[in-house]
Amino acid sequence: MEKNYxxxxxxxxxxxxxxxxxxGTNEVLKGVTFNLNKGENLVVLGKSGSGKSITIKxxxxxxxxxxxxITVFNQEINSLEIDELNKIRTRIGxxxxxxxxxxxxxxxxxxxxxxRRHDTTLSGDAINEHVLEVLESVGLKEAIDKMPSxxxxxxxxxxxxxxxxxxxxxxxxYDEPTTGLDTIxxxxxxxxxxxxxxxxxxxxIIITHxxxxxxxxxxxxxxxxxxxxxxxxxYDELEKSxxxxxxxxxx
Amino acid sequence: MNQTLTIQKERLGTYLNQSFIEVGRxxxxxxxxxxxxxxxxxxxxxxxxxxxxxGYKSLPLVTITGFIMGLVLTLxxxxxxxxxxxxxxxxxxxALSLIREIAPVITALICAGKVASGIGAELGSMKVTxxxxxxxxxxxxxxxxxxVTRIMATTLMIPLLVIYADGIGIVGGYMGINIHGDVxxxxxxxxxxxxxxxxxxxxxxxxxxxxxxxxGMIGCYKGYNAENGTESVGKxxxxxxxxxxxxxxxxxxxxxxxxxxxx
Numbered sequence: 001m002e003k004n005y006x007x008x009x010x011x012x013x014x015x016x017x018x019x020x021x022x023x024g025t026n027e028v029l030k031g032v033t034f035n036l037n038k039g040e041n042l043v044v045l046g047k048s049g050s051g052k053s054i055t056i057k058x059x060x061x062x063x064x065x066x067x068x069x070i071t072v073f074n075q076e077i078n079s080l081e082i083d084e085l086n087k088i089r090t091r092i093g094x095x096x097x098x099x100x101x102x103x104x105x106x107x108x109x110x111x112x113x114x115x116r117r118h119d120t121t122l123s124g125d126a127i128n129e130h131v132l133e134v135l136e137s138v139g140l141k142e143a144i145d146k147m148p149s150x151x152x153x154x155x156x157x158x159x160x161x162x163x164x165x166x167x168x169x170x171x172x173x174y175d176e177p178t179t180g181l182d183t184i185x186x187x188x189x190x191x192x193x194x195x196x197x198x199x200x201x202x203x204x205i206i207i208t209h210x211x212x213x214x215x216x217x218x219x220x221x222x223x224x225x226x227x228x229x230x231x232x233x234x235y236d237e238l239e240k241s242x243x244x245x246x247x248x249x250x251x
Numbered sequence: 252m253n254q255t256l257t258i259q260k261e262r263l264g265t266y267l268n269q270s271f272i273e274v275g276r277x278x279x280x281x282x283x284x285x286x287x288x289x290x291x292x293x294x295x296x297x298x299x300x301x302x303x304x305x306g307y308k309s310l311p312l313v314t315i316t317g318f319i320m321g322l323v324l325t326l327x328x329x330x331x332x333x334x335x336x337x338x339x340x341x342x343x344x345x346a347l348s349l350i351r352e353i354a355p356v357i358t359a360l361i362c363a364g365k366v367a368s369g370i371g372a373e374l375g376s377m378k379v380t381x382x383x384x385x386x387x388x389x390x391x392x393x394x395x396x397x398x399v400t401r402i403m404a405t406t407l408m409i410p411l412l413v414i415y416a417d418g419i420g421i422v423g424g425y426m427g428i429n430i431h432g433d434v435x436x437x438x439x440x441x442x443x444x445x446x447x448x449x450x451x452x453x454x455x456x457x458x459x460x461x462x463x464x465x466x467g468m469i470g471c472y473k474g475y476n477a478e479n480g481t482e483s484v485g486k487x488x489x490x491x492x493x494x495x496x497x498x499x500x501x502x503x504x505x506x507x508x509x510x511x512x513x514x
Binding site: 114 | 387
């Protein structure tokens with residue numbers, strides 16, 4: 001069994017206890033329990049179909065859980081009314097696997113769409129300024145008037161990330177941020193994740209199969225197996241694990 | 252023999268069960284529309300955009316079909332009326348047929364093909380590419396932004412398109428009459444206007460609001476509930492057209508019965 005890793009002075013922003021979720025007869029999550037501490041980058045590993053994406057979708061209330069407790073900023077997600085849940089959602093950024101950009105809107109509209117709806121007092125100029133600011137932080141200021149169909153995979157991920165940053169979230173959930181990208185672009189995205197954490201003091205859960213990304217971004221790693229957290233620890237600890245199955249992720 | 256009968260009974264049971272579940276879900280969806288439509292904030296800008304896309308962008312198609320409806324109806328009816336020496340009734344007959352039945356149903360069917368499939372495919376594609384989820388996690392109500400605006404736009408635009416198709420159909424009728432004869436436009440129009448009463452226009456216009464509502468509702472329902480996978484986008488679009496077209500005929504049948512009862 002691996003040594004449990006805990007941040008010193010840990011202050012959990014997300015707490016998941018005994019999370020269960022089934023789809024028909026397929027029980028995907030069978031009692032997942034873990035915390036995300038403030039300022040921490042937590043990487044979630046696991047085989048495809050092990051329920052990693054489902055876990056983070058449960059955190060933002062996109063998928064209703066069967067049982068268990070999910071607490072975000074000390075508020076239990078399952079018991080919240082939609083308006084209260086939306087207040088929590090504005091404090092969480094979610095980067096989808098395929099970026100999920102609104103394909104009928106330009107990059108500018110993709111970013112201003114969210115902002116306009118959450119701060120009706122902002123003028124057009126102020127919105128534009130915010131949009132340019134976040135685009136600059138992801139290094140894609142020049143793509144402001146492009147349509148999503150004109151962007152490459154890496155650019156889409158960056159714009160998706162910019163869209164999550166527009167509301168200045170305290171937590172960011174990354175669903176396979178480097179999947180489908182070449183090695184160089186993957187590294188750039190991983191470095192961007194670190195840069196954003198440093199700049200915005202965000203806490204993140206990063207779901208990935210990309211081990212260089214996990215090594216670069218993780219403070220701590222948890223590995224899902226058969227619907228539960230099989231093991232947790234730092235990259236270095238898990239790389240030297242006695243469990244062959246765990247070590248196989250790091251080869 | 253008994254075993255085959257049992258299997259068929261089970262299949263029928265499953266089919267009926269699924270059908271009832273689908274009707275229940277659609278009803279829930281329809282009720283949610285009314286709840287969300289009256290609750291602020293309102294998406295006026297998106298509503299106007301949808302009105303433009305659904306109404307204005309359908310004008311060329313409705314113009315062509317409306318004109319052909321009037322023209323063909325006139326040309327087809329002329330020999331029969333001429334046989335009974337009632338050729339002079341042609342303008343009245345064409346106008347009444349168009350306004351009461353043909354223009355509303357044909358225009359609604361054209362819109363079911365163009366608009367319901369478009370909405371089904373658009374929302375279906377947004378669903379499978381997680382764009383609807385992206386809105387939800389950004390604390391934006393996707394139902395209000397995507398569904399309410401589209402259903403409202405179809406409910407408002409289809410009646411206007413039908414009224415426009417009535418007008419174009421009457422023009423088509425005039426052209427049809429003048430292929431074989433020479434009728435003065437003023438005389439033609441005065442005959443048309445004289446033959447139409449409020450009771451011809453009112454029930455026919457009311458039913459077009461229902462046509463519009465159901466075209467939007469079915470398109471949105473099919474798209475919004477598309478399951479994951481690109482195949483489901485095509486299915487959503489196809490199913491939206493078939494269901495909306497069938498619903499238009501059912502509403503039309505009910506509307507005719509209700510009109511007979513009250514008018």
